Amino acid sequence: MARPRTFDEDRAVDAAMRVFWTTGYEATSTQDLCTATGLGRSSIYNTFTSKRDLFDRALRRYAEHFTAAQLEVIRDESLPLRERVRRILWTAVEPVPDDPAGCFAINTIVELGPREPEIVDLLDRDHQTKVAALTTAIQAAQAAGEIDAEQNAEGLAVYVFTVLGGLRVAARGGASADSQRAVVEAALRSF
Amino acid sequence: MARPRTFDEDRAVDAAMRVFWTTGYEATSTQDLCTATGLGRSSIYNTFTSKRDLFDRALRRYAEHFTAAQLEVIRDESLPLRERVRRILWTAVEPVPDDPAGCFAINTIVELGPREPEIVDLLDRDHQTKVAALTTAIQAAQAAGEIDAEQNAEGLAVYVFTVLGGLRVAARGGASADSQRAVVEAALRSF
DNA sequence: CAGATTTTGGACCGATCAATCCACTACGAG
DNA sequence: CTCGTAGTGGATTGATCGGTCCAAAATCTG
DSSP states (O other), X not given: OOSOXXXXXXXXXXXXXXXXXXXXXXXXXXXXXXHHHTOOHHHHHHHSSOHHHHHHHHHHHHHHHHHHHHHHHHTOTTSOHHHHHHHHHHHHHSOOTTSOSSOHHHHHHHHHGGGOHHHHXXXXXXXXXXXXXXXXXXXXXXXXXXXXXXXXXXXXXXXHHHHHHHHHHHHHTTOOHHHHHHHHHHHHTTO | OOSOOSSOHHHHHHHHHHHHHHHOSTTOOHHHHHXXXXXXXXXXXXXXXXXXXXXXXXXXXXXXXXXXXXXXXXXXXXXXXXXXXXXXXXXXXXXXXXXXXXXXHHHXXXXXXXXXXXXXXXXXXXXXXXXXXXXXXXXXXXXXXXXXXXXXXXXXXXXXXXHHHHHHHHHHTTOOHHHHHHHHHHXXXXX
């Protein structure tokens, strides 16, 4: 060991994540990444091997962070299932104020999906984790007589995340909170 | 007038549209556009003033084409409203085989939304047209006692297109027809 | 303090970007 | 048949791209 780093690696990934989230992969230049992280080119390439590698780390960070938060809501048995679903969808009505518009994962699927199967795999695994958790929660609610037991639980779980995807695309296009709220209400009628 | 063009302008826009649709704006090079259209650089820059201009024309063409098709379905009074909505959503379950994955309009909102307000405006006007048409159809169905009159008609219309957006993002990520079908079924329960 | 080791800033690299230019071609008008 | 005009192919432009390199700086170990 010799000269220590003057920056925090996680902070750098976080800053990069927000730039990629806002601007997309192609439209983000390495110069943008330097500016956003406050690092020089050498520090970035010394720590992360390439723009693509840094993007992967940023995306993983995003996926892990948001998946963990969603799983916590999904598994919170102190709330009725319907309320848990509402909270999942509600993140699109009232997003975290300082976060960029839309969803980084969805932006990435849209931009890179057709030509980056590894990224699709990563996001798909993440998606499956969430679907499985929600499916389990729905089945429990069905067994408890909380919601209609006739419906396909997994189909309903996929439906929830599909609606969330639609909401986040709409948010990226500047949809109003009122309009997003109306969609959430309509979506919840399927339960 | 002198030497005539050896290519069809609309065909060129169409070819460009498919490349932008597949690859996105940033990741499409002018060389890609030359290859896809079969034109030389000069012909492209002589006919369209810039890459951005050609993109705008391609996007407008897409929006007009698909909006027209959707409006036709929405206004087809020979079908029950529920069936019309199903057909709108069904385009995500069984897309036109040779079309690129996903929806060009949604891809564009996601990629360029935050930094191209003019494009957002264009797509938003298009969106409003469709929402207004579906709202009218829903209100008629409510007046006819075909569906529950309690619900906010416009909210329901926005909901339908939001779900469609989610389905198209899922398609971009390679969702299976089975999974898409289950989502359509769940979505229709809100009616 | 000295030497080894890592980080850092900035100059630099070839490749590629969107866009322009120009010589040449092809055709309509007279 | 010739002239004028518009279309075309390909070379070329300056800017920017992602990525590398190197000398100077900083701090740990002994």
